[in-house]
Amino acid sequence: MPELPEVETVRLGLQPAMEGFRIERAVANRGDLRFPFQTDFVARLTGQIVTGLGRRAKYLLADLASGDVLLMHLGMSGSFRVVTESGAATPGEFHHPRSEDRTHDHVVFEMSNGARVIFNDPRRFGFMKIFARAAIDDEPHLKGLGPEPLGNAFDAALLAKACAGKQTSLKAALLDQRVVAGLGNIYVCEALWRAHLSPKRKAASLADRKGAPTDRALRLTESIRDVLHDAIKAGGSSLRDHRQISGELGYFQHSFAVYDREDERCRTEGCTGTVKRFVQNGRSTFWCSVCQK
DNA sequence: TAACGGACCTGAAGGC
């Protein structure tokens, strides 16, 4: 599922095809994804040079020369592929399992360098929206997002402050994009395992009575950074519908310590536990009850 | 205000 590392991998893949080039033609093959397209969606994209391609949490942000920003979210199953003039996807040959199935190719950008950037999203949980860069502070999807976990501002003190007084579980708190932006179910499970913290533990326990970060907050902050860095280095994970730009699989799923490893041995050195699964806030949680406290 | 759960959506996997 596209969480921060997958979105960052997509961004790095799209950059050579889009940044600095003009969108000669934009096509929306249907009226909506998760939300209806704006009526002027195509018009505001056509002829615009993409001056930069950034990321905020799980959102991709394409800056346009007009001063607009194209906001893109991959939802659950969204993916991009880039097809060059020669017909080959870059980098490498495109080999998505459903590469012949164009049914879910919902948006196409024809770039001035000859590349076709195609957004495919079978479940249509993704969406695209255009807003003025000047109004970015008022953009509802970005407003209220917590700190970037890989940014300089994110540290144990900030995480502890965001969790102080919260009676909900650590798992639920970390999935809350207002607390920290970009984590999803997989990386929350993995980060909690690395920090040896139970997903059931109260979020408030990251702060002491004075609101200062506890040792748990320090461990968790480090674990979040580490797991995200490792995943980006591996090109993201590739569960089910998610693929890289090239159609290739990411490799991080091979490194999962707990996610989707129910009944397998815990990988913590010296731990005799097995990975368990339970449903928490409507989502599967994987953890080791022996070494995660 | 915080916390929680349902809805959205469709392909994959499992059961019969």
Next chain:
DNA sequence: TGCCTTCAGGTCCGTT
């Protein structure tokens, strides 16, 4: 083999 059911999960929104 084919049909049916369940599950997956990011975000929004309604309810408690």
